[in-house]
Amino acid sequence: MEVELTEILEALCQHAPFEEISDDPQLNDMAKEIEIQYLRAGSNVITPDSLNNTLYFIRSGAIENLSKEEKLIRRMNEGELFGYSSLLRGGKSSQFMRTIEDSLLYLIPARWFLKLYEENDTFSDFFELAREVRLRMAMDSQSSDVSLMTCPISSLLRRAPISIHKDENIRSAAQLMTEKHVSSLLITDNDELIGIITDRDLRTRAIAEGLSYDTPIADIMTSDPVIMDSQDYASEVVLKMMEKNVHHIPIIKNGQPIGVINTGDIVQKESHGSVYLISDIYRQNTIEGLQSISNKMTHTFTQLVVADANTQMIGNAMSHIGTAFVKRLLQLGEEKFGPAPIPYCFIALGSQAREEQTIKTDQDNALILSNKYNEEIHGAYFESLSDWVCQHLDKCGYTLCTGDIMASNTLWRQPLDVWKDNFSDWIQKPKAEALLRLSIFFDLRGVYGDKTLAKQLNQHIRNQAKQHPSFLTFMARNANQRKPPLGFFRQFVLDGEGKQSRTFNLKERGIAPIIDIVRVHALACGSDKLNTFERLEDIDAAGLLPDGRAKDLALALEMIAMVRIRHQKDQIEAGEVPNNHVNPEHLSSFEKRHLRDAFNIVERQQEFIKFRYAGKRS
Amino acid sequence: MSSSNQQPETPSNDIQDWQSMFAEWAKDAPEGPLREYYRAGMVAPTTPLKDTPLLALDLETTGLDSKNDEIISLGLIPLSLERIRCQGARYWMAKPERSLHAESVTIHEITHAELSEAPALKDILDEILVALTKQVVVVHCVAIERQFLLEASLKVYGFPFYFPVLDTMDIERQAQYRPWWKRFGKAPSLRLDACRQRYKLPRYKAHHALTDALSSAELLQAQAAYHLDPTANISDYWI
Numbered sequence: 084m085e086v087e088l089t090e091i092l093e094a095l096c097q098h099a100p101f102e103e104i105s106d107d108p109q110l111n112d113m114a115k116e117i118e119i120q121y122l123r124a125g126s127n128v129i130t131p132d133s134l135n136n137t138l139y140f141i142r143s144g145a146i147e148n149l150s151k152e153e154k155l156i157r158r159m160n161e162g163e164l165f166g167y168s169s170l171l172r173g174g175k176s177s178q179f180m181r182t183i184e185d186s187l188l189y190l191i192p193a194r195w196f197l198k199l200y201e202e203n204d205t206f207s208d209f210f211e212l213a214r215e216v217r218l219r220m221a222m223d224s225q226s227s228d229v230s231l232m233t234c235p236i237s238s239l240l241r242r243a244p245i246s247i248h249k250d251e252n253i254r255s256a257a258q259l260m261t262e263k264h265v266s267s268l269l270i271t272d273n274d275e276l277i278g279i280i281t282d283r284d285l286r287t288r289a290i291a292e293g294l295s296y297d298t299p300i301a302d303i304m305t306s307d308p309v310i311m312d313s314q315d316y317a318s319e320v321v322l323k324m325m326e327k328n329v330h331h332i333p334i335i336k337n338g339q340p341i342g343v344i345n346t347g348d349i350v351q352k353e354s355h356g357s358v359y360l361i362s363d364i365y366r367q368n369t370i371e372g373l374q375s376i377s378n379k380m381t382h383t384f385t386q387l388v389v390a391d392a393n394t395q396m397i398g399n400a401m402s403h404i405g406t407a408f409v410k411r412l413l414q415l416g417e418e419k420f421g422p423a424p425i426p427y428c429f430i431a432l433g434s435q436a437r438e439e440q441t442i443k444t445d446q447d448n449a450l451i452l453s454n455k456y457n458e459e460i461h462g463a464y465f466e467s468l469s470d471w472v473c474q475h476l477d478k479c480g481y482t483l484c485t486g487d488i489m490a491s492n493t494l495w496r497q498p499l500d501v502w503k504d505n506f507s508d509w510i511q512k513p514k515a516e517a518l519l520r521l522s523i524f525f526d527l528r529g530v531y532g533d534k535t536l537a538k539q540l541n542q543h544i545r546n547q548a549k550q551h552p553s554f555l556t557f558m559a560r561n562a563n564q565r566k567p568p569l570g571f572f573r574q575f576v577l578d579g580e581g582k583q584s585r586t587f588n589l590k591e592r593g594i595a596p597i598i599d600i601v602r603v604h605a606l607a608c609g610s611d612k613l614n615t616f617e618r619l620e621d622i623d624a625a626g627l628l629p630d631g632r633a634k635d636l637a638l639a640l641e642m643i644a645m646v647r648i649r650h651q652k653d654q655i656e657a658g659e660v661p662n663n664h665v666n667p668e669h670l671s672s673f674e675k676r677h678l679r680d681a682f683n684i685v686e687r688q689q690e691f692i693k694f695r696y697a698g699k700r701s
Numbered sequence: 702m703s704s705s706n707q708q709p710e711t712p713s714n715d716i717q718d719w720q721s722m723f724a725e726w727a728k729d730a731p732e733g734p735l736r737e738y739y740r741a742g743m744v745a746p747t748t749p750l751k752d753t754p755l756l757a758l759d760l761e762t763t764g765l766d767s768k769n770d771e772i773i774s775l776g777l778i779p780l781s782l783e784r785i786r787c788q789g790a791r792y793w794m795a796k797p798e799r800s801l802h803a804e805s806v807t808i809h810e811i812t813h814a815e816l817s818e819a820p821a822l823k824d825i826l827d828e829i830l831v832a833l834t835k836q837v838v839v840v841h842c843v844a845i846e847r848q849f850l851l852e853a854s855l856k857v858y859g860f861p862f863y864f865p866v867l868d869t870m871d872i873e874r875q876a877q878y879r880p881w882w883k884r885f886g887k888a889p890s891l892r893l894d895a896c897r898q899r900y901k902l903p904r905y906k907a908h909h910a911l912t913d914a915l916s917s918a919e920l921l922q923a924q925a926a927y928h929l930d931p932t933a934n935i936s937d938y939w940i
Contacts, residue, residue, distance in 0.1 A: 086790050086791060086792045086911065087792075087911075088787055088790060088911070088915075089909070089912070090905050090906070090909075090912045090915060091787065091915075094903070114787060115787050115788055115790070116787065116788050117787045118784045118785060118786050118787065118788075119784065119785035119787070119915075119918075119919060119922075120783060120784055120785070120922070121900070121902070121919055121922035121923045121926055122926070123926045123927070142903055143901060143902060143903045144901065184901065185900060185901045185923070185926075187902055187903060187919060190784070
């Protein structure tokens with residue numbers, strides 16, 4: 084009579100990787116060779132330097148994985164496997180596996196593990212030793228089924244561009260647009276693209292101004308329009324439209340325009356309308372108007388998440404929106420208090436500067452004033468303007484900074500030279516405690532006003548940082564302050580010290596540590612980028628990290644940030660206030676597994692910078 | 702082989718000597734599989750528990766009355782205190798001579814169709830005896846298994862079939878025993894599932910002979926880890 088160990092097979096097939104290969108008929112044969120063992124809490128299953136010939140499946144109970152020095156590495160519970168690392172190294176084990184609860188273990192002979200590992204890619208992928216590879220594949224497979232966010236621009240083009248020579252007049256341009264049913268025309272000279280004209284240009288620049296219909300089109304066109312390459316991603320068009328606040332972008336292939344993308348093409352594909360949101364912001368003349376737009380932001384955010392945008396795109400979009408609020412408020416402020424008496428630059432700090440904002444964010448900003456600044460003459464103006472802008476940003480959902488790092492604080496409203504001295508001081512005489520608080524200033528972007536002021540300051544920071552390696556030592560040490568969790572155990576988050584907690588702060592324990600690590604490397608290689616992903620490209624190019632490690636960090640950040648963004652989206656949809664506190668109970672096993680891998684990368688990279696920038700002993 | 706200093710012919714009431722009893726029955730049993738079974742013998746009562754070959758067994762029957770009800774399936778799984786070995790697992794279905802009660806069908810999840818194709822118990826009993834040779838049987842609640850197999854053996858061979866048993870229910874009863882002045886509230890349940898939960902063993906779907914055999918095998922390992930002395934003589938535990 085055929086023996087079927089259904090109970091055993093079913094238990095195995097409820098968990099990865101057996102779940103994914105449950106249709107493999109060999110599994111039944113494998114189940115017949117399984118042995119079962121009951122162990123009380125505190126029993127060693129595997130010890131270092133012993134020979135292991137078994138893949139263990141935890142049917143019930145829990146196991147602790149300890150290093151040779153008995154340092155906690157991870158905890159595992161029902162449905163998890165262990166013993167495979169030693170099997171992949173010929174059976175020699177280097178760690179402890181110990182029961183921490185009474186446990187029932189299924190013992191699968193090594194021969195079966197090695198056979199499936201060899202024959203079945205799905206199975207072997209699960210055990211892939213290089214966790215980075217696993218993470219990479221997870222991210223790749225997640226993004227394979229997406230929309231606008233990953234398709235090339237060319238897939239959005241519906242027709243060849245309609246163009247007109249620059250010497251034609253407004254009337255013939257309007258006639259051509261009507262005839263061809265287009266909302267824009269490319270303006271050419273000797274077959275070369277020199278400008279663009281849109282419906283709106285005809286309305287605002289010609290009709291409203293009362294221009295003659297015989298006026299040459301060149302007089303009202305936008306010269307040197309924003310263009311993009313057909314190889315770029317459609318999502319980048321969205322960001323470009325938001326950044327430049329334009330609604331039509333000619334697409335170029337091999338130097339020739341092959342079409343025009345307008346907001347309509349984008350909106351047809353997706354409905355979040357972040358492009359419209361930005362032009363809406365610029366149209367508002369009252370604080371109430373801006374406030375009502377800020378209420379729509381959560382919708383824009385969730386739509387982006389639903390559209391499978393990656394975290395870089397979402398961070399970009401949210402930051403552009405944030406910047407639009409700042410710009411518009413400063414424009415309104417200048418209308419209220421009059422034009423600025425001297426040049427100044429309003430700078431964004433932290434996540435907004437890195438273009439990595441999410442939905443729930445407070446404001447971090449400052450003001451760089453021209454060196455012509457004279458407290459007595461100009462002080463009152465900039466105080467009023469800054470106070471007004473910061474207060475109104477607060478009303479628009481960008482809450483006041485609890486650390487008071489805002490332009491409204493006189494400390495952070497200084498002439499360029501004072502700023503330079505500040506930074507020289509912080510960099511030349513670093514103090515760990517102070518730097519911890521100040522790290523936010525090292526992500527600094529000019530958003531409004533005379534942006535050359537911000538450029539000069541950033542240049543100064545880069546020069547100083549390069550000349551003072553001890554500063555990097557401090558930054559590297561600070562980047563080691565916030566340790567990622569070890570992983571998860573049942574519904575808990577597990578710390579290196581074995582402490583278990585219900586929730587954890589994904590920003591503090593996952594995202595911030597990566598940003599800190601990357602900032603140190605970026606300062607070391609003199610990168611002028613602010614965005615963490617872009618910084619990583621520079622760091623990789625500078626060869627500061629071993630091959631592939633920059634990519635690993637980017638993947639880890641993407642993984643962690645994506646979990647955070649999804650978590651916030653879920654909170655919004657549940658009518659809660661979005662935050663960074665994640666409860667492992669709400670994570671899928673996919674997310675838990677890959678978060679653990681990501682944390683692992685972060686931890687190793689933290690170790691790496693400690694030694695990389697160790698410097699002299701202080 | 703008999704234990705050295707003891708008198709072999711009459712095992713005392715204190716020490717159950719299945720080895721000697723098997724030698725006796727081997728003489729009286731009719732020629733055939735049952736005699737072979739007894740002739741193969743049993744481990745000495747002084748064998749340490751940890752070295753005793755164990756075989757978990759479970760029967761499913763048409764009812765609880767061994768006189769009128771019949772065995773319809775039987776599962777076996779070999780084990781030691783260290784390991785349960787799926788590789789040696791065996792499973793038989795037996796076609797009852799009388800028709801199956803409708804209600805027991807729903808309990809066992811065995812269909813009439815499956816049973817109608819199975820051999821009769823008398824045709825597989827020889828095989829079962831071979832499988833049980835020199836093994837100490839592990840069951841949960843000895844009365845049922847022993848009674849039904851005794852009836853079957855009397856019917857098929859005309860001679861009783863006796864075998865040594867570790868009864869996980871009995872072990873649990875002793876483990877949970879409290880003198881009356883320490884008893885508090887309801888007596889602990891001795892059902893297989895309830896016993897398993899006490900040791901944090903997983904819940905299984907009951908009433909499949911092989912699954913239930915596995916269940917009692919795991920329970921015995923757990924009980925051994927808590928309450929039994931692996932070096933003690935098997936005679937301290939078998940009944």
